[in-house]
Amino acid sequence: MNAHDAIQLFAKTLANLDKWMEKAEAYAKDRGFEVDVLAQSRLAPDQYSLVKQVQAVCDQAKFAAAYLSGGKAPSHPDNEQTFAELRQRIRKTLDYVATVPESAFANADQQKVAPAWLGGRWFRGSDYLVEMAIPNFFFHASMAYAILRHNGVSLGKMDYIGGITTHEG
């Protein structure tokens, strides 16, 4: 799996996340509660709420696309409060990721990735992808899923995985 494949997988999973949120909206409507209650839900008092999990998973995809293509990520201020706003954040992220062509990742493994939180140190692109971007992306996607699931939204493993490419015979 090269960097472009990874970014495509992130985009697919963000589109899946959007569907989980749509299912949550239908569930809230059916049960007669305001879906945005779930935006502040969390699994532990000192863990990210759903709002922050969605912002974080979007940022993992956005920054991986930018860092590994040598581009600059657009600014997406973390000001979402509602499901509608979070789903818009997912769309903005998908729109940005779609602008980065496969050819831009040709040098991904050799990119020098120096996020501010590393305080001057840097990752080789290939290490950043394997050690940070992939595990972190799926962590926040899974936590968003878990918060919805914990609150009763009916989701199953194939909602998480999405479409698969299989062959017959």
Place this chain on the structure above:
Amino acid sequence: MNAHDAIQLFAKTLANLDKWMEKAEAYAKDRGFEVDVLAQSRLAPDQYSLVKQVQAVCDQAKFAAAYLSGGKAPSHPDNEQTFAELRQRIRKTLDYVATVPESAFANADQQKVAPAWLGGRWFRGSDYLVEMAIPNFFFHASMAYAILRHNGVSLGKMDYIGGITTHEG
């Protein structure tokens, strides 16, 4: 990230999981409860318990190593009940994965991966890695983490990520 890198990342994350479980044991001892209570914890009544999450994450690593190397996975019956048994399952999985040399993954992308649950259909190795093994592995690892976190075990993101390879200057 090729198949061998992915399997190495899975092994690293399983070793991290073992440390989360060790932290859970220390937490239980400190709080004066039996740690194996957590083995049956789950985030939703119809979602896997911690026991099954750990078995599943081990199996994702084991089967990915076997399928992508064209080898045969050892049988690990799902009979664990306790933390000690689950940690032994992790060790058995790591021991097996360590027996598969990097050279065995040379043909990983072209392997025909036909798990029984596909009912006769099959994945191309490269699709199996991207569409199933990676997202599924991190799903179950994250759910194990989330169950422990939800029950008060003090874990942070770097416990999840583990060691990283960065450079100075």
